[in-house]
Amino acid sequence: xxxxxxxxxxxxxxxxxxxxxxxxxxxxxxxxxxxxxxxxxxxxxxxxxxxxxxxxxxxxxxxxxxxxxxxxxxxxxxxxxxxxxxxxxxxxxxxxxxxxxxxxxxxxxxxxxxxxxxxxxxxxxxxxxxxxxxxxxxxxxxxxxxxxxxxxxxxxxxxxxxxxxxxxxxxxxxxxxxxxxxxxxxxxxxxxxxxxxxxxxxxxxxxxxxxxxxxxxxxxxxxxxxxxxxxxxxxxxxxxxxxxxxxxxxxxxxxxxxxxxxxxxxxxxxxxxxxxxxxxxxxxxxxxxxxxxx
Amino acid sequence: xxxxxxxxxxxxxxxxxxxxxxxxxxxxxxxxxxxxxxxxxxxxxxxxxxxxxxxxxxxxxxxxxxxxxxxxxxxxxxxxxxxxxxxxxxxxxxxxxxxxxxxxxxxxxxxxxxxxxxxxxxxxxxxxxxxxxxxxxxxxxxxxxxxxxxxxxxxxxxxxxxxxxxxxxxxxxxxxxxxxxxxxxxxxxxxxxxxxxxxxxxxxxxxxxxxxxxxxxxxxxxxxxxxxxxxxxxxxxxxxxxxxxxxxxxxxxxxxxxxxxxxxxxxxxxxxxxxxxxxx
Numbered sequence: 001x002x003x004x005x006x007x008x009x010x011x012x013x014x015x016x017x018x019x020x021x022x023x024x025x026x027x028x029x030x031x032x033x034x035x036x037x038x039x040x041x042x043x044x045x046x047x048x049x050x051x052x053x054x055x056x057x058x059x060x061x062x063x064x065x066x067x068x069x070x071x072x073x074x075x076x077x078x079x080x081x082x083x084x085x086x087x088x089x090x091x092x093x094x095x096x097x098x099x100x101x102x103x104x105x106x107x108x109x110x111x112x113x114x115x116x117x118x119x120x121x122x123x124x125x126x127x128x129x130x131x132x133x134x135x136x137x138x139x140x141x142x143x144x145x146x147x148x149x150x151x152x153x154x155x156x157x158x159x160x161x162x163x164x165x166x167x168x169x170x171x172x173x174x175x176x177x178x179x180x181x182x183x184x185x186x187x188x189x190x191x192x193x194x195x196x197x198x199x200x201x202x203x204x205x206x207x208x209x210x211x212x213x214x215x216x217x218x219x220x221x222x223x224x225x226x227x228x229x230x231x232x233x234x235x236x237x238x239x240x241x242x243x244x245x246x247x248x249x250x251x252x253x254x255x256x257x258x259x260x261x262x263x264x265x266x267x268x269x270x271x272x273x274x275x276x277x278x279x280x281x282x283x284x285x286x287x288x289x290x291x292x293x294x
Numbered sequence: 295x296x297x298x299x300x301x302x303x304x305x306x307x308x309x310x311x312x313x314x315x316x317x318x319x320x321x322x323x324x325x326x327x328x329x330x331x332x333x334x335x336x337x338x339x340x341x342x343x344x345x346x347x348x349x350x351x352x353x354x355x356x357x358x359x360x361x362x363x364x365x366x367x368x369x370x371x372x373x374x375x376x377x378x379x380x381x382x383x384x385x386x387x388x389x390x391x392x393x394x395x396x397x398x399x400x401x402x403x404x405x406x407x408x409x410x411x412x413x414x415x416x417x418x419x420x421x422x423x424x425x426x427x428x429x430x431x432x433x434x435x436x437x438x439x440x441x442x443x444x445x446x447x448x449x450x451x452x453x454x455x456x457x458x459x460x461x462x463x464x465x466x467x468x469x470x471x472x473x474x475x476x477x478x479x480x481x482x483x484x485x486x487x488x489x490x491x492x493x494x495x496x497x498x499x500x501x502x503x504x505x506x507x508x509x510x511x512x513x514x515x516x517x518x519x520x521x522x523x524x525x526x527x528x529x530x531x532x533x534x535x536x537x538x539x540x541x542x543x544x545x546x547x548x549x550x551x552x553x554x555x556x557x558x559x560x561x562x563x564x565x566x567x568x569x570x571x572x573x574x
Contacts, residue, residue, distance in 0.1 A: 005467065006396040010477040014395070015404065018388035018448055025445035026411050029422035036422075043425070090315060093308045100309065106560055107316050113556055113563060115506035117524035118548050121531050125538060125545075126322055131335050133325045136342035169319065174568050226417045229508040233528055247417045254421050255513060263421050270418040278413065 030271075036264040043260030055265035064241050065266070068249040069273070071156060075224035075245070076277075078160045080217060083168055087216060088209075090168075091175040092201050105176065108169030116166065120233030123162040124149065149235050152242045159234055159243055166230075167223070171216045178212040179205055214285065221281060225274045246270045323549065330354070330542035338538055353543035360534065363547045365519055366526035370505055373436055373522060377443035378500035382493055384444065385451035390481045392452075393459040394467065405456055411449035420509055427514060438514040439522070443507065447500040454569065458492035459485060495566035498559060502567070505552075523548050 037055055041048045059065050094104045111119065126133040127148035135145055148158040182205065190200050228247035231237060237244035237252065244252070246266060254263025329338050331349040357363065388408075392401035427438045462485065470480045511522045521529065527548050534540055556563060 004471045004476050004480065005394065007477055011391050011395050011397055011400075014387045014391035014477075014481070017384045018452070019404075021384060021441075021445040021448060022408070022411060024426065025423060025442055026414060026419070028426065029419040030414070032422040032425065033419065090312070093312055097308050097312070100312075104312050104316065105564070107319055109560075109564055110553070110556065111319060113502055113506075113567070114549065114552055115508065115524040117506070117508045117528050118545060121527060121541070122322055122326055122545055122549075124531070125326065125329075125541065128538065131339040131342065131538060133322065133342060136339075165318070165322075170567070173564055177568065222413075222415065225415050228417050229512075232512070233508070247420075250418070251420065251513070255424075260421065260425075267418040267421055270415060274415045274418075 033264045033267045033271075036261050037268045039261040040259075041261040042258045043254065044258070051261075055262050056269075058262065059265050059269060064244065065246075065249060067241060068244040068246045071243060071245045072224055072227065072273075074156060074160060075163065075227050076221055078164065079167075079220035079224065083164050083171070083220070084213065084216060086168055087171045087175055088206070088213065091172045091179055092205065094172070094176055095179040095205075096197070096201075105173055109173050110169065111166045112170035114166070116229045117233050119162065119166050120230050123158075123165070124234055127158055150239055152239050155235055155239060155243045159230060162234065163227070163230055171219075174216065175209060175212055178209045182208050217285075218278070218281065221277055222274070225270060225277070246273070326542045326545050326549075329539055330546050332539050335536070335538050350539070353540045354546075357530075357540050357543040357547065360540070361530040361544045361547075362518070362526065363523075363544065366521055366523045367547075367551075369436070369521065370523040373439055373443070374501050374504035377440050377504050378447065378497050380440075380444045381447035381451050381500050382455075382497055385448050385496070386455050386486060386489065386493065387481070388448070389452050389456035389459050390485055393456040394462075394480075394485060395477065405452065408449050408452045412453065416446060417509060420513070423510070424513060433514060434516055434520070436515075436520060439504075439507075439510055442510055443500075443504045447503065451496045451500065454496050455489060455492055458489055462488055495562060495569065498563055499566045502563070 036048075038050055038052060039048050040051045040054070090108070094101060094108075097104070127135075129135055129145050129147050129150075132148075134148065135143075138146070146154060148154050186204055186208075187200055190204055195203065226247070227245050228251070231243055231245055231248050232251075235243045237248045247270065250263050250266035250270070253259045253266065325342075328343075328345055330353055331351065332338050332341075332346045333350050337346060388404075391397075392405045395401070423442055424433075427433050427442070430437075432438045432441070466484055466488070467480055470484050475483065506524060507522075508524045508528075511525045512528070515521055515525070518526075518529070527544060530544050531541055
């Protein structure tokens with residue numbers, strides 16, 4: 001009976017298309033990036049010159065590279081310090097209301113299925129200094145015109161707010177699903193014991209949703225390291241490179257300035273940073289939150 | 295609502311807070327919608343929050359012509375559909391081999407490799423993929439997006455589809471083998487039809503991902519007629535930046551189809567998108 005499903009040629013043919021695509025678009029690019037990161041190639045000429053670790057020392061010594069690393073860090077910090085508490089708060093609220101649950105869930109999720117480019121355009125309009133929504137609201141409270149995206153003081157914050165606006169609802173729905181899957185008896189038993197709503201949330205729900213919060217943080221880290229399109233659409237890294245993230249810094253060098261080798265060095269560094277962060281997080285924090293079964 | 299309904303403050307407070315959150319999410323869309331039926335920037339500045347007394351629909355006509363929305367829309371639609379469908383075909387063949395054929399060890403190794411693929415920050419691979427696409431002489435054609443999109447969606451699709459296929463009982467194959475079917479027949483006639491529900495989810499997620507993709511679409515195509523909706527919209531904004539009323543009409547065009555699809559398929563979309571991220 002196993003013969004039909006134990007044919008090496010068939011197995012090979014079924015694997016092949018996926019294998020070729022994965023090799024072409026995952027394995028080859030990684031090898032290629034590492035290879036060119038040691039060269040000063042400009043991306044067009046026939047001549048490829050090896051320069052050892054020069055690109056790496058240049059990147060690690062470049063102040064603008066570190067500004068972009070810091071901005072990736074700000075993405076992570078903003079999501080952990082500001083978004084995660086909001087996510088938990090709002091999912092608890094939605095889980096505990098009797099009516100309109102579906103409406104809230106549908107509405108908060110909406111921005112996360114839109115294209116980041118269009119969201120960037122939309123928020124660019126909201127931040128517009130003279131006729132934008134935000135300054136129009138602030139004017140009611142007597143606040144002077146703020147140049148949200150053109151002022152170094154506010155540009156990064158404006159991007160972070162837009163990013164949070166787009167993704168908070170997505171995570172709320174994820175956490176909400178985890179809260180709803182907690183058996184009702186646990187809450188009921190606590191209620192009979194006289195625990196108040198807030199006590200139940202703090203003592204029962206929160207500890208039980210720790211694994212999913214850990215997932216949210218992991219995803220935020222991964223998302224923060226990938227961030228690029230929102231920056232390109234809203235500020236193009238400006239003013240004066242103050243909102244560049246690693247990916248946009250890489251693109252600026254490689255595509256705009258024909259420093260292909262150096263761009264690949266930055267790509268490898270993005271890789272290494274992401275791996276280190278993910279591994280550190282898994283090792284320090286995620287390991288401790290064990291699986292929960294009901 | 296039967297019986298006396300008590301409006302207690304304690305009961306209404308969560309709703310009040312949630313309504314404020316909803317307002318923050320939905321008002322930007324309304325702001326754009328209102329702005330799109332105003333004459334010009336001046337009218338937006340004078341009356342930023344409300345609906346204008348006189349609705350101006352000419353912005354929609356002009357935006358449609360100036361922004362070539364129909365071209366971008368068709369490009370996005372067919373690139374996203376084709377790539378999403380092709381990913382499912384490739385991924386379901388792969389998943390079938392690793393989950394249903396009798397090569398358990400090899401299958402396990404291959405699917406673990408695929409899992410690692412999900413951890414790779416794919417924006418960092420933009421430059422080598424650019425080079426690869428250039429070497430294949432497909433730069434500045436739609437293939438430059440379609441093929442990488444197919445490849446990008448494989449890890450997620452394989453993870454979901456192989457998990458689903460693994461959960462199917464082995465008896466179905468035994469019966470099929472008795473009937474004389476071979477592996478390709480079992481795949482096409484038995485496993486694929488049973489996997490359709492998972493495929494729908496995977497298709498939606500892949501389609502949305504392709505529909506919204508910006509980086510590759512921005513750097514791999516230079517002809518305006520080839521552009522996809524997100525890139526075309528950004529180009530349109532850069533060109534007509536001073537005319538916010540018209541730009542708002544453009545935003546409405548690009549947002550409405552997504553909202554309509556979301557309204558119809560929201561349960562599937564939410565389920566698929568969140569499942570995808572957790573597995574990752």
